[in-house]
Each structure stands twice: as structure tokens, then as C-alpha cells.
Amino acid sequence: MSLDILATAPGAPAIALAVGVANFLAILAVLRALSPGDPVAVRARAHAKRRRELRAELLRPRRTERARSVGLARRLVEALKLNRGDEAKKAASLLVQAGWRSSDATSVFLAVRVIAPVALGVAAWLFAPSLLHDTDMMRRLMVGVGGACAGLYLPRLLLRNAITKRHQKIQKGLPDALDLFVICAEAGLSLDASLTRVAREIGASAPELADELGLTAVELGFLPDRREALMGLARRVATPQVRGLVNTLVQTEKYGTPLAQALRVLASEFRDTRMMKAEEKAARLPATLTVPMIAFILPPLFVVLIGPAIVQVLNTSW
Numbered sequence: 433m434s435l436d437i438l439a440t441a442p443g444a445p446a447i448a449l450a451v452g453v454a455n456f457l458a459i460l461a462v463l464r465a466l467s468p469g470d471p472v473a474v475r476a477r478a479h480a481k482r483r484r485e486l487r488a489e490l491l492r493p494r495r496t497e498r499a500r501s502v503g504l505a506r507r508l509v510e511a512l513k514l515n516r517g518d519e520a521k522k523a524a525s526l527l528v529q530a531g532w533r534s535s536d537a538t539s540v541f542l543a544v545r546v547i548a549p550v551a552l553g554v555a556a557w558l559f560a561p562s563l564l565h566d567t568d569m570m571r572r573l574m575v576g577v578g579g580a581c582a583g584l585y586l587p588r589l590l591l592r593n594a595i596t597k598r599h600q601k602i603q604k605g606l607p608d609a610l611d612l613f614v615i616c617a618e619a620g621l622s623l624d625a626s627l628t629r630v631a632r633e634i635g636a637s638a639p640e641l642a643d644e645l646g647l648t649a650v651e652l653g654f655l656p657d658r659r660e661a662l663m664g665l666a667r668r669v670a671t672p673q674v675r676g677l678v679n680t681l682v683q684t685e686k687y688g689t690p691l692a693q694a695l696r697v698l699a700s701e702f703r704d705t706r707m708m709k710a711e712e713k714a715a716r717l718p719a720t721l722t723v724p725m726i727a728f729i730l731p732p733l734f735v736v737l738i739g740p741a742i743v744q745v746l747n748t749s750w
Contacts (some may be wrong), residue, residue, distance in 0.1 A: 504543075512630045528668050530594040531640065553580030594701045598640055599671050605638025606673050607706065609645070617692035623681065624652050626691075644669055658685055673702065 434440050472648060473528025551728045560572040609630050616626035627649035635642040651661035659682055666678040 525667070526591055526595060529598070529670060530591060530666060531598055531643070540586065541591070545584075548583035548587055549580040550583070552583030552586070555579060556582075556690050582636070602641045602644065602669055603637065603671055603673055605634060606642040606677070607699070607702050609638065609641055610677070610695060610702060614692060614695045614699055617695055623685070623691065624649055627652070673705075676701070 466614045468668060484615055486561050520542065523541055527533075527537045527541060557572055557576035560575040612630045612633055616629050621629065627645050629644040631642040631649065634645075646670075648661060648665045651664055655661045662678050662681050662685070666675050666745055675707050677698060681691075683689065684694050
């Protein structure tokens with residue numbers, strides 16, 4: 433009887449609709465609570481959040497000091513007008529090859545090149561008496577000039593060393609990355625997707641190469657000329673192997689040749705090149721061991737073999 437009264441009430445349809453919606457939402461909430469979530473996604477979000485927190489904690493006390501030092505370097509470079517010539521462009525290109533792509537890296541490097549000769553020259557002048565145990569003014573002046581010359585070439589030498597080390601690391605991880613390229617191309621992935629996937633897979637073993645490949649994938653997405661994006665990789669990593677890879681990718685993009693076949697041929701060439709280098713090192717080993725053998729093995733051998741005879745002859749003559 434009560435149900436009939438509720439059914440004949442003026443707002444019965446609205447009440448029934450509200451009850452139905454509430455029941456539907458309750459069922460959805462129960463199903464969502466009972467359904468198993470994605471543990472990998474949850475763990476990835478937790479790690480990303482923790483990474484952001486740690487990064488904020490680490491950078492908070494140093495950011496003001498670093499910004500102040502960068503600002504001083506920028507003002508020094510602008511005052512001396514060092515960022516307007518070809519030397520600044522060359523330095524920026526070398527810094528990119530070393531992996532320093534920040535806009536302030538060029539200013540800092542040019543400022544270091546200006547400050548290093550003065551600082552090392554003054555330091556050599558001050559510490560010359562304690563090093564030479566002499567207070568002669570001419571010798572102190574020569575030591576100071578030597579320190580200034582060392583400071584003039586030291587930043588370039590360190591930058592070249594950083595570039596060489598980075599290129600060696602990239603070259604070491606390139607064969608494995610090329611094998612992954614072949615797998616991705618044979619699976620039907622495009623060039624952009626292959627670069628992104630390979631960069632993600634080799635991020636732990638070869639972070640430098642993963643960084644370059646990821647940047648190339650980003651440039652392929654927004655640059656109007658895809659060839660320019662690929663050539664940017666060759667400019668950032670100026671090694672013969674990377675240039676060969678870039679030329680292969682450019683020809684594939686231009687002529688429409690199969691990407692998997694071209695990468696398979698290139699991977700075979702890289703394996704042959706690596707085997708030839710290993711054989712070259714093995715063939716050079718005997719010549720390399722000749723000098724240590726002459727210097728450290730033959731003299732003791734002569735002493736052991738000829739020493740007793742010499743001692744016997746000396747005893748007989750006495």
C-alpha cells in the first residue's frame with residue numbers, strides 16, 4: 433500500500449531517477465574498488481613523484497648560487513663581447529658535442545677561458561718560490577707565464593677530452609642500439625617510433641646514446657625538414673659510425689627504401705668493423721709487448737744466465 437502511495441506521489445519519477453543514479457554510482461564505486469589496478473603504472477607514478485621531490489630538495493639550496501655565478505659569467509662575456517664572433521659559435525658547437533646544450537653553457541665556457549689564464553698565471557707566480565726554492569724574479573716570471581699558457585689551453589683540452597669520452601660511450605652502445613633498430617623496423621614501427629623505443633630500451637646501459645636518440649625523435653616530430661633533424665644527430669655526434677647511420681636513414685627517407693633491410697646491412701658492416709678493430713688490436717699486441725719485455729724481462733734473464741759465469745771468471749782472475 434505504501435509503494436502505491438509513493439508511486440502516485442507528485443515527485444515520484446524524479447525520486448526514482450535519483451535512486452537509480454545513486455545505485456549505479458554505488459555499483460561503479462564497488463567495481464572500481466574491487467578491480468585490480470595496474471601495479472606498474474602505480475609504481476611508476478610513485479617513482480616519478482619521489483624523483484620530483486628529491487630533485488626539488490637537491491636543487492633548492494644551490495639554485496640561487498648557481499644562477500648568481502651564471503649571471504656573473506654572462507655579464508663578463510657580454511662586457512667583453514665574446515659571444516658575437518665565430519669563436520662563440522665554434523665553442524657552442526663543441527659544447528653540444530660534449531652534451532652541454534644549455535644556453536648558459538657557452539657563456540660559462542667563454543668566461544672560464546678568460547679567467548683561467550689569469551688565475552693560473554697568478555697562482556703560478558705566487559707558488560713559484562715554494563716550488564723552485566728560489567726567489568729569482570725572472571724565474572718566477574717564467575713560471576707565471578707558463579701557468580698563464582696552461583690556463584689558456586686547459587679549458588679547450590678538458591672540453592676535447594669530454595667530447596672524446598662521450599663519443600666513445602656512444603660508439604660502445606651503438607651496435608646494440610642498431611640491433612634494436614632492426615627489430616623495431618621489422619616489427620613495422622616507423623622511424624620516429626623506433627627512435628623513441630630504442631632510446632627507452634637502452635637508457636640504462638647507454639644513457640648518452642639514449643639522450644641523443646630521444647632528442648632526434650623529438651626533432652623529427654616538430655621540425656619541418658626531417659633531413660635536418662637527422663643531420664643534427666650527425667653534428668652532435670661527429671663519429672664515422674653515427675654519420676653512416678644518419679646517411680642510411682636520410683637515404684631511406686629520401687628514396688623510400690625498406691628501413692629494416694638498410695639497417696640490417698649497416699649492422700653487418702658495424703659488426704665487421706668491430707671484428708677488424710679487435711683483430712688489429714690483437715695483431716698490435718706483440719709489437720706493444722716488445723718494449724716491456726726488453727726493459728723488464730731480458731735484463732733479469734741475462735743476470736740469471738750470465739751472472740754465475742761472470743762471478744766465476746772474476747774469482748778465477750783474483
